[in-house]
Amino acid sequence: MPSHLTRRSLTRALSAATAVASLAGALTACGGSSDAATTTDAVGTVTVGRVSNGAARQTRLKVSEVTSLNAELPAAVRERGTLNITVGALPDGFPPLAYIGGDQKTLTGAEPDFGRLVAAVLGLKPQLANATWENMFVGIDSGKADVGFANITDTEERKKKYDFASYRKDNVGFEVLKKSTWKFGGNYENLAGKTVAVDNGTNQEKILLEWQSKLKAEGKSLTVKHYASKNATYLALSGGRIDAYFAANPGVAYHVTQTATSPNPTRSAGTYSGAGASLQGLIAATTKKDSGLAKPIADAVDHLIEDGQYAKWLAAYHLSDEAVAKSQVNPPGLPLSDS
Amino acid sequence: MSQLPGAAVSLAEAPPAAEPSKPLDAQRVQPLRRPGRWIATAVVLVVVAQIAHGLATNPFYQWDRFRYWFLRPTVLDGLLVTLEVAALSALLGLIGGVLLALARQSGSPVLRAVSWTYTWLFRSVPLIVVLIFLYNFSALYKTLSLGIPFGPAFVSFDESKLATDMTVAVIGLGLNEAAYAAEVVRGGLLSVDQGQHEAAAALGLPRARQFTRIVLPQALRSITPNYVNQLIGLVKSTSLVFYVSLLDLFGSVQTMGSTYPGDIVPLLLVATVWYLILTSAVSVVQFYVERYFARGATRTLPPTPLQKARAGLTAFRARLRREAAV
Numbered sequence: 001m002p003s004h005l006t007r008r009s010l011t012r013a014l015s016a017a018t019a020v021a022s023l024a025g026a027l028t029a030c031g032g033s034s035d036a037a038t039t040t041d042a043v044g045t046v047t048v049g050r051v052s053n054g055a056a057r058q059t060r061l062k063v064s065e066v067t068s069l070n071a072e073l074p075a076a077v078r079e080r081g082t083l084n085i086t087v088g089a090l091p092d093g094f095p096p097l098a099y100i101g102g103d104q105k106t107l108t109g110a111e112p113d114f115g116r117l118v119a120a121v122l123g124l125k126p127q128l129a130n131a132t133w134e135n136m137f138v139g140i141d142s143g144k145a146d147v148g149f150a151n152i153t154d155t156e157e158r159k160k161k162y163d164f165a166s167y168r169k170d171n172v173g174f175e176v177l178k179k180s181t182w183k184f185g186g187n188y189e190n191l192a193g194k195t196v197a198v199d200n201g202t203n204q205e206k207i208l209l210e211w212q213s214k215l216k217a218e219g220k221s222l223t224v225k226h227y228a229s230k231n232a233t234y235l236a237l238s239g240g241r242i243d244a245y246f247a248a249n250p251g252v253a254y255h256v257t258q259t260a261t262s263p264n265p266t267r268s269a270g271t272y273s274g275a276g277a278s279l280q281g282l283i284a285a286t287t288k289k290d291s292g293l294a295k296p297i298a299d300a301v302d303h304l305i306e307d308g309q310y311a312k313w314l315a316a317y318h319l320s321d322e323a324v325a326k327s328q329v330n331p332p333g334l335p336l337s338d339s
Numbered sequence: 340m341s342q343l344p345g346a347a348v349s350l351a352e353a354p355p356a357a358e359p360s361k362p363l364d365a366q367r368v369q370p371l372r373r374p375g376r377w378i379a380t381a382v383v384l385v386v387v388a389q390i391a392h393g394l395a396t397n398p399f400y401q402w403d404r405f406r407y408w409f410l411r412p413t414v415l416d417g418l419l420v421t422l423e424v425a426a427l428s429a430l431l432g433l434i435g436g437v438l439l440a441l442a443r444q445s446g447s448p449v450l451r452a453v454s455w456t457y458t459w460l461f462r463s464v465p466l467i468v469v470l471i472f473l474y475n476f477s478a479l480y481k482t483l484s485l486g487i488p489f490g491p492a493f494v495s496f497d498e499s500k501l502a503t504d505m506t507v508a509v510i511g512l513g514l515n516e517a518a519y520a521a522e523v524v525r526g527g528l529l530s531v532d533q534g535q536h537e538a539a540a541a542l543g544l545p546r547a548r549q550f551t552r553i554v555l556p557q558a559l560r561s562i563t564p565n566y567v568n569q570l571i572g573l574v575k576s577t578s579l580v581f582y583v584s585l586l587d588l589f590g591s592v593q594t595m596g597s598t599y600p601g602d603i604v605p606l607l608l609v610a611t612v613w614y615l616i617l618t619s620a621v622s623v624v625q626f627y628v629e630r631y632f633a634r635g636a637t638r639t640l641p642p643t644p645l646q647k648a649r650a651g652l653t654a655f656r657a658r659l660r661r662e663a664a665v
Binding site: 051090091092093094095099101102104129130131132134135138139142144205229230231234235255258259261262263323 | 398399401411412413417469474475581582584586588589593594595596597598599600601603604
């Protein structure tokens with residue numbers, strides 16, 4: 001090493017730095033980016049429930065393009081020939097709906113699989129991209145993505161910016177430790193004095209806060225807790241810091257089976273409709289308002305329901321009790337003020 | 340240990356000068372008794388042993404799953420992303436920081452103002468917000484082009500093709516890092532004695548030469564520890580890159596934790612151990628870099644671990660010989 005910085009050593013250092021940078025750049029090409037590997041299905045078939053880590057039965061479904069539905073698409077999308085699907089499952093997914101599968105690299109789950117089915121009916125190539133929950137919505141706003149399939153509940157609040165095409169019932173449930181004796185029993189009064197965790201920005205949070213204010217009016221207390229991630233919530237549950245976790249029911253079911261052999265097994269303590277007492281909550285494909293995509297997607301869902309692939313897809317994921325009879329465009333959702 | 344512990348000579352025990360039995364240097368000095376120190380050491384050892392035992396035997400940690408996850412391809416991919424993002428944004432941040440620090444000290448009021456504003460802005464805005472903004476940049480600017488400012492463009496790029504997730508992450512972290520690095524570098528430059536600047540100027544060296552030969556080498560002494568501090572913070576802030584759909588070490592651990600919810604704790608331990616390894620590696624490099632830049636500032640360089648070990652061994656041998664001679 002030279003004993004002082006000469007011009008030559010500076011140049012050398014700079015060129016070394018450049019070499020390091022370009023080397024790192026070359027590494028990027030083979031690095032592990034979180035690109036969801038699109039599965040290679042032959043034309044006319046879509047395989048659902050791949051690498052699901054026990055959440056689903058892998059099923060091959062026959063799906064072919066319906067030209068009349070393809071004609072309904074906005075011209076820009078039809079010419080592009082791809083459907084950009086965004087899934088908000090980062091950093092931690094929500095199995096069995098959208099998560100990194102048992103091969104520890106592929107994005108799988110009921111939601112991306114359904115997105116692939118819809119794209120096949122519309123005659124488009126599905127392009128799946130995983131993002132965080134917030135970025136999923138911003139991506140739909142900015143046109144980065146055409147549609148979100150990620151267990152998104154249709155709510156009146158979200159309708160101000162988005163068009164919806166419903167495709168599944170939305171049920172939420174309570175998860176407690178196996179050794180707990182508590183049951184929800186469909187009555188919010190049972191929550192008095194409990195500490196319950198819920199995810200930020202979800203509609204079950206809205207429901208829970210509603211119950212909290214009702215209990216408050218009766219002079220009872222319900223503590224609501226938020227955690228940074230699902231993993232943090234489950235740690236709090238197994239550590240006994242919270243009594244229950246209020247979350248989407250399929251996720252609860254998956255978690256209960258997965259933790260059966262762990263040091264702290266859990267169980268379900270009851271379910272509830274995701275849109276409150278007066279209304280059945282609906283999960284819907286989410287598109288930008290007035291993008292003209294919601295109608296063709298709803299028709300594609302109806303086509304899948306009539307042809308029976310819809311029922312097979314739900315059965316593969318053990319979600320048959322969340323089936324809907326028909327897809328609706330912008331159905332009534334969780335009201336702005338659920339009183 | 341190069342010194343004998345508790346070597347103290349009390350006057351009361353001094354041998355009568357009339358009959359020197361042995362040469363002075365061969366006489367054995369009684370070490371001072373320190374019962375308090377022994378008791379404290381024993382207590383601390385017991386506590387440490389308890390903690391280690393708890394770590395090893397508590398089923399909550401599931402060490403068998405830790406072993407399974409530690410070298411999984413998905414975790415190593417995440418580690419690679421962490422290293423790449425950290426290395427590239429550290430480089431970008433350092434270059435940007437040096438430029439900003441120089442701009443801050445330049446004679447042009449415009450450069451000074453721009454540098455100050457940049458630092459003020461990026462130290463105020465949370466990194467998460469910067470990342471989300473950059474990631475959704477294509478919503479604001481559809482294309483980037485090279486050409487005459489406000490005039491015709493020669494080349495234009497589709498922004499969404501240009502900005503891969505990795506690029507966005509590196510640029511976001513690099514912009515943020517540059518603001519902090521600018522202050523670290525500026526602090527280093529200020530720590531160089533004014534007399535050095537004056538002496539360099541008196542020698543008639545060109546401004547650039549004054550900076551590269553006289554000022555910067557001395558400034559690097561104080562820049563190094565501060566910048567490494569930044570760097571370690573940067574390695575940990577890479578765990579925010581899931582906001583740009585990139586899965587780093589912590590991101591892949593989080594993802595696997597949701598797919599395998601029974602393994603959340605061992606997965607977190609895997610991330611912890613990897614971060615410990617990364618920080619330790621950075622600290623080792625820091626020691627040698629600091630030692631290099633300390634030349635000319637300290638009379639004797641601090642010994643390297645190897646030199647310390649050698650010296651300790653030599654001292655131990657000498658002591659053994661002395662003990663044997665008694």
